[in-house]
Amino acid sequence: xxxxxxLDVRGLTVEYGTDAGAVVAVDNVDLHVGPGExxxxxxxxxxxxxxxxxxxxxxxxxxxxxxxxxxxxxxxxLAAMSEKELNVLRWRDLSVVMQSAMNALNxxxxxxxxxxxTLVAHGNAKAEIANRSVEVLKLVGIDPIHxxxxxxxxSGGMRQRAMIAMALLFTPELVIMDEPTSALDVVAQRSLMVxxxxxxxxxxxxxxxxxxxxxxxxxxxxxLVVMYAGQVVESGPTxxxxxxxxxxxxxxxxDAFPSIRGPRLHLTGIPGRPxxxxxxxxxCRFHPRCPVEMGHCKAIAPDLYPVGTSHARxxxxxxxxxxxxxxx
Amino acid sequence: xxxxxxxxxxxxxxxKVGGNLSRKSLHAVDDVSLVxxxxxxxxxxxxxxxxxxxxxxxxxxxxxxxxxxxxxxxxSLRSMRTRRQTMAYRSDVPxxxxxxxxxxxxxxxxxxxxxxxxxxxRPDLGRAERRAExxxxxxxxxxxxxxxxxxxxxxxLSGGQRQRIGFAQALAYRPKVILADEPVSMLDVSIRVGLLxxxxxxxxxxxxxxxxxxxxxxxxxxVSDRLLVMYAGHIVESGPTxxxxxxPKHPYTQLLLxxxxxxxxxxxxxxxxxxxxxxxxxxxxxxxxxxxCPLAIDRCAIExxxxxxxxxQHSAACxxxxxxxxxxxxx
Numbered sequence: 001x002x003x004x005x006x007l008d009v010r011g012l013t014v015e016y017g018t019d020a021g022a023v024v025a026v027d028n029v030d031l032h033v034g035p036g037e038x039x040x041x042x043x044x045x046x047x048x049x050x051x052x053x054x055x056x057x058x059x060x061x062x063x064x065x066x067x068x069x070x071x072x073x074x075x076x077x078l079a080a081m082s083e084k085e086l087n088v089l090r091w092r093d094l095s096v097v098m099q100s101a102m103n104a105l106n107x108x109x110x111x112x113x114x115x116x117x118t119l120v121a122h123g124n125a126k127a128e129i130a131n132r133s134v135e136v137l138k139l140v141g142i143d144p145i146h147x148x149x150x151x152x153x154x155s156g157g158m159r160q161r162a163m164i165a166m167a168l169l170f171t172p173e174l175v176i177m178d179e180p181t182s183a184l185d186v187v188a189q190r191s192l193m194v195x196x197x198x199x200x201x202x203x204x205x206x207x208x209x210x211x212x213x214x215x216x217x218x219x220x221x222x223x224l225v226v227m228y229a230g231q232v233v234e235s236g237p238t239x240x241x242x243x244x245x246x247x248x249x250x251x252x253x254x255d256a257f258p259s260i261r262g263p264r265l266h267l268t269g270i271p272g273r274p275x276x277x278x279x280x281x282x283x284c285r286f287h288p289r290c291p292v293e294m295g296h297c298k299a300i301a302p303d304l305y306p307v308g309t310s311h312a313r314x315x316x317x318x319x320x321x322x323x324x325x326x327x328x
Numbered sequence: 329x330x331x332x333x334x335x336x337x338x339x340x341x342x343x344k345v346g347g348n349l350s351r352k353s354l355h356a357v358d359d360v361s362l363v364x365x366x367x368x369x370x371x372x373x374x375x376x377x378x379x380x381x382x383x384x385x386x387x388x389x390x391x392x393x394x395x396x397x398x399x400x401x402x403x404s405l406r407s408m409r410t411r412r413q414t415m416a417y418r419s420d421v422p423x424x425x426x427x428x429x430x431x432x433x434x435x436x437x438x439x440x441x442x443x444x445x446x447x448x449x450r451p452d453l454g455r456a457e458r459r460a461e462x463x464x465x466x467x468x469x470x471x472x473x474x475x476x477x478x479x480x481x482x483x484x485l486s487g488g489q490r491q492r493i494g495f496a497q498a499l500a501y502r503p504k505v506i507l508a509d510e511p512v513s514m515l516d517v518s519i520r521v522g523l524l525x526x527x528x529x530x531x532x533x534x535x536x537x538x539x540x541x542x543x544x545x546x547x548x549x550x551v552s553d554r555l556l557v558m559y560a561g562h563i564v565e566s567g568p569t570x571x572x573x574x575x576p577k578h579p580y581t582q583l584l585l586x587x588x589x590x591x592x593x594x595x596x597x598x599x600x601x602x603x604x605x606x607x608x609x610x611x612x613x614x615x616x617x618x619x620x621c622p623l624a625i626d627r628c629a630i631e632x633x634x635x636x637x638x639x640x641q642h643s644a645a646c647x648x649x650x651x652x653x654x655x656x657x658x659x
Contacts, residue, residue: 260549
């Protein structure tokens, strides 16, 4: 494993067992996160982004299960670990911030008590616990008096901040975030993003950030991974993906955002609807909605091909040397 | 100049909060005046809890206002008492809701909702005419083949398709104004634009006005002619959409605008505002935004700022902005 990666996911596949057979929600995904790096995973509902994140954190519950691939975290394969081994890592080296803090926090325990549980589980001394709890709350800009507060006494923004504080109780190397800002208003959303970025730069943890809103991460992430129908369709440096999207789906997503400044243009969005994973389209999974579909897209399933500094899963980008092999 | 469809004056809605002995009241909407003209798309923008959905419900007569008056086509809503008047009003002013997954009855086919509405609101139509009208509205919202869609159950449709059915149901009543409460916020980005385009198409083809309620300034800009910005129950700024966004007068509008993510432009890091919601339970006099306002002066804590015209049809409720305007005109 290259030592410059905190997380290295290879060939990860997750299937949901259903009465009608297995549904592949995450299909052979490769992904890596470097130390202190901010990686955004974007895609629409049902594209498998949350399933991917749950699989990485080993939080899947039946009928979902990892059926192939490895999740390398600092040299250990998370996918093969037992619960006991995972418990040592969780919160300490790897923490997760969920979408809805209202549901992720225990409603009948004060914030302080929940922090204490986490610290005690990792064998912290009593004196240290109070200090550390106060410290992390200050870190996210909440008055430590709220250690005595219950989740319902905090506003939505404060609850999300408390969740982030909890994720930083130890000094994790990787924080996984699943749409932590989606329940918030624009102003609160923006301020939370700025704060996450500041904390990240100060404390040096890496972030894997899942969202459906591409514009949200545009200013914060180093690299972007775009998912469609369970597959990675594009990955590359954030600015490159925004300025020169290589996959027609990424381009379509970008063109679907009305601009708030600049000229008022007529937009079209992406026609059709995301495919059902139960029965994905043949060939390139995006071909039924693709504006530049070329006859053979129906038949040939594209691989991820290099395009400049990015990678895209599109037959337009087949390297010249491989053309004969890919397109007979 | 045509006369306005809707005209609200001093519209106020307070809710009692706490137990039976409590005298606290939540000021959801306070002294709001607004106008909706025929064939106009008005966007009402604000954060959650600002009172924008309460305004839609007041206009739809789900709530009775605590005080103030709403006139529809020149007639006061309070004077519409008979069942016939109420029914006629409801068919003129339908609502489209935020969540397309809970606003359609899952036990019935799509046709059921549309046909039932037609039977109730347009009793003059016969069975065959109702069917024809249902097909027409389903086609008008861009779903085809219409006959097949009508026979489906909601679970067989995607979110975007369901929301289109919401619009089709509203359209079947031959409405004058559709009150659309966050109609696209639950949908995926790639299909939102289609629904926004549908709203402008319905205005062009069917002559419907819209009150488009949203927290997303970019989509409001995309569809609307006029923009109303709400904060803590007050309208703090109103005017033609382009002029409000090009030259926002109220500091809250400026804050909203700077917080809206736009991948096409570089990030402007602004202030330390953390987006705490306003407290509207028994608010004290003075500007409700002053706690968060970078420009607040002493006067803001004493006196409620009133909406004042600061540009062509462009008004803002801010002491500082109006002082600036006075200084400019004095020069």
